[in-house]
Amino acid sequence: MPKLITLLNGPNLNLLGQRQPEVYGRETLADVVTSCTALAGELGLQIKALQSNHEGQLVDWIQAARADSAGIIINPGAYSHTSVAILDALNAFDGKVLEVHISNIHKREAFRHHSYVSSRAEGVIAGFGTEGYLLALRRMKTLVAA
Ligand code: CA2
16 A cells, blocks of 8 residues: 655645746646646655645644554645644644745745744755655655655
């Protein structure tokens, strides 16, 4: 059975490709999920891709991942900078965690420079565009094989 990786995207990431292409690129979230699913197949992994604009829903999905996932790749969106609840949920997850940001949050406003999730993540990718999800998936393969 291929190991399952939960791919979580937070608020407003459903709008990818529809606005602010200069910041977030032209790929849609559906494009990202398609390319991640294809790469996961090559790597012998399985992806469960979920997006929500709601903090509690993301917490519920992180809790659900305790039962079925070896790893979580998460772009928490703006909740990165605000959510102790998402951090607490990730701290209750025993698998590997990687954090992805499409933009380079350190090159942006000061309020985006801190992420609560980073203290739990094995690694953080920021500023690599949507390619960051694929890079995270490759790294996740190494982490869950170890
Ligand atoms: O760079 C990232 O991936 C972020 O997590 C994206 C969040 C932002 O709040 C974080 O600081 C950095 C915002 C996601 C909004 O996505 C949109 C995409 C297209 C159009 C409008 C919003």
